[in-house]
Amino acid sequence: MASSSLFNASLSPLNPNQHPIRRHPSPSLLRHRPVAISCTSDGNNNTTPIETSVKPPRRTENTIRDDARLHRSTAVNPFSARYVPFNAPPNSTEHYSLDEIVYRSRSGGLLDVEHDMDALRRFDGAYWRDLFDSRVGKSTWPYGSGVWSKKEWVLPEIDDDDIVSAFEGNSNLFWAERFGKQFLEMNDLWVKHCGISHTGSFKDLGMTVLVSQVNRLRKMNRPVVGVGCASTGDTSAALSAYCAAAGIPSIVFLPANKISMAQLVQPIANGAFVLSIDTDFDGCMKLIREVTSELPIYLANSLNSLRLEGQKTAAIEILQQFDWQAPEWVIVPGGNLGNIYAFYKGFKMCQELGLVDRIPRLVCAQAANANPLYLHYKSGWKDFKPMTASTTFASAIQIGDPVSIDRAVYALKQCDGIVEEATEEELMDAMAQADSTGMFICPHTGVALTALFKLRKQGVIAPTDRTVVVSTAHGLKFTQSKVDYHSKAIPDMACRFSNPPVEVKADFGAVMDVLKNYLGSQKLRS
Numbered sequence: 001m002a003s004s005s006l007f008n009a010s011l012s013p014l015n016p017n018q019h020p021i022r023r024h025p026s027p028s029l030l031r032h033r034p035v036a037i038s039c040t041s042d043g044n045n046n047t048t049p050i051e052t053s054v055k056p057p058r059r060t061e062n063t064i065r066d067d068a069r070l071h072r073s074t075a076v077n078p079f080s081a082r083y084v085p086f087n088a089p090p091n092s093t094e095h096y097s098l099d100e101i102v103y104r105s106r107s108g109g110l111l112d113v114e115h116d117m118d119a120l121r122r123f124d125g126a127y128w129r130d131l132f133d134s135r136v137g138k139s140t141w142p143y144g145s146g147v148w149s150k151k152e153w154v155l156p157e158i159d160d161d162d163i164v165s166a167f168e169g170n171s172n173l174f175w176a177e178r179f180g181k182q183f184l185e186m187n188d189l190w191v192k193h194c195g196i197s198h199t200g201s202f203k204d205l206g207m208t209v210l211v212s213q214v215n216r217l218r219k220m221n222r223p224v225v226g227v228g229c230a231s232t233g234d235t236s237a238a239l240s241a242y243c244a245a246a247g248i249p250s251i252v253f254l255p256a257n258k259i260s261m262a263q264l265v266q267p268i269a270n271g272a273f274v275l276s277i278d279t280d281f282d283g284c285m286k287l288i289r290e291v292t293s294e295l296p297i298y299l300a301n302s303l304n305s306l307r308l309e310g311q312k313t314a315a316i317e318i319l320q321q322f323d324w325q326a327p328e329w330v331i332v333p334g335g336n337l338g339n340i341y342a343f344y345k346g347f348k349m350c351q352e353l354g355l356v357d358r359i360p361r362l363v364c365a366q367a368a369n370a371n372p373l374y375l376h377y378k379s380g381w382k383d384f385k386p387m388t389a390s391t392t393f394a395s396a397i398q399i400g401d402p403v404s405i406d407r408a409v410y411a412l413k414q415c416d417g418i419v420e421e422a423t424e425e426e427l428m429d430a431m432a433q434a435d436s437t438g439m440f441i442c443p444h445t446g447v448a449l450t451a452l453f454k455l456r457k458q459g460v461i462a463p464t465d466r467t468v469v470v471s472t473a474h475g476l477k478f479t480q481s482k483v484d485y486h487s488k489a490i491p492d493m494a495c496r497f498s499n500p501p502v503e504v505k506a507d508f509g510a511v512m513d514v515l516k517n518y519l520g521s522q523k524l525r526s
């Protein structure tokens with residue numbers, strides 16, 4: 001992408017430690033009295049609630065891990081999960097322990113993490129809502145994380161000591177008041193800022209789960225020397241950060257010259273082994289799959305269904321942030337297509353376990369330059385054709401052969417979902433419009449906002465529909481695209497919402513003239 005001369009001068013470079021195992025905990029008890037509730041087992045995995053002690057304050061010499069250890073329940077954990085073939089027929093018996101290293105089913109299809117829903121159903125929706133609410137805003141290990149605050153639904157069997165977490169999640173659900181009013185005549189529009197996160201994207205949500213499980217496997221002496229991924233920049237950043245925190249080697253395959261400088265420097269700084277490969281993301285993905293089947297390198301892309309268990313918590317969080325009410329619409333930018341399924345799965349679990357009575361309709365938004373799902377949708381879900389994706393400012397979704405295509409199609413069909421697309425000009429304009437109302441979003445979020453513009457214009461989304469746009473990465477990772485846009489340095493793009501700096505002499509009169517001109521152009525607020 002071209003860089004700007006304009007910018008050269010000015011812009012250089014409860015007691016949540018244990019499961020309160022009982023059916024109807026009083027909300028007041030959970031919120032106001034720090035009572036530790038544990039459970040005993042009769043040896044048949046039947047649990048009986050008992051209240052134990054009032055939690056003493058943390059001793060200053062203890063870490064939060066020590067503190068959690070002191071308060072850990074010794075009772076039998078009634079929850080479990082395993083791998084099963086994705087969308088398996090009801091008579092399928094194929095399944096694998098999460099401690100096995102397996103990414104594909106026997107028939108070569110995708111896998112899914114299946115939870116013991118009967119065990120989870122022994123507690124009603126009110127119980128789970130209260131439990132999850134009681135853990136928000138604390139530093140208790142590991143529940144200070146938005147992912148691990150839902151541990152029973154994520155990786156129920158992992159030891160808290162094996163968890164590698166940066167207290168990710170609990171991201172801001174931003175009321176886009178001015179953007180909604182000014183550009184869409186909407187009053188209930190929200191942006192879920194998943195990119196305001198440890199490494200600047202939603203990938204942290206899945207990576208904490210995957211790297212925690214790797215940590216466990218390594219302690220079990222399973223053959224995992226390192227963890228590897230192919231990436232358009234965000235998966236690699238998250239993988240390298242979580243591996244560095246745990247002291248685990250990470251290996252990342254990046255398509256040469258196709259990711260932003262800010263993304264490239266993240267794994268470099270975190271000490272990953274970085275391969276810059278002369279191909280696109282799909283080429284890197286093919287290579288990492290081949291390599292991980294030959295070497296003791298654990299695959300960290302979302303082909304590995306563990307990742308989606310963490311990512312689904314963003315959906316649960318949205319419901320929680322709306323006091324357990326489902327919005328009408330959730331719009332998610334899609335590339336490798338794991339996230340759209342993760343959102344569906346999070347919403348669906350909340351419905352099945354009685355936390356909400358319905359789920360939102362999902363919209364998956366793709367860049368027109370990398371739109372295999374959109375074309376598939378438009379063909380009435382006839383045969384899917386992978387493509388070679390072209391360059392897009394939404395570089396993290398420049399993917400032509402998404403590994404989770406089956407998951408995405410399933411999710412969209414189940415929730416009466418829609419697929420939309422955004423041209424380069426549309427996505428860049430939408431990003432600039434959002435930024436002009438106080439956000440600082442990434443181009444992928446611009447893709448999602450374009451889908452919203454189109455669906456509002458078609459009357460599919462109504463002005464009062466509660467709508468959430470998922471912002472997937474921090475705008476600071478993509479500043480070059482913003483510099484190019486505001487410099488009007490993009491060939492064949494009008495850059496209608498650009499706001500270049502005004503060059504002015506260091507002279508009082510000249511500055512006054514410019515300012516008077518500017519103020520005159522602004523409407524006086526009544």
Ligand SMILES: Cc1ncc(COP(=O)(O)O)c(C=O)c1O
Binds near residue numbers: 334338444472
């Ligand atoms: C910033 C950003 N947004 C959206 C996506 C799309 O997510 P998914 O690949 O799960 O569809 C990705 C990665 O692909 C991403 O890095």
Ligand SMILES: N[C@@H](CCOP(=O)(O)O)C(=O)O
Binds near residue numbers: 233300302396
């Ligand atoms: N945008 C992704 C692409 C890979 O997706 P994944 O979810 O399968 O890891 C990235 O940042 O690498």
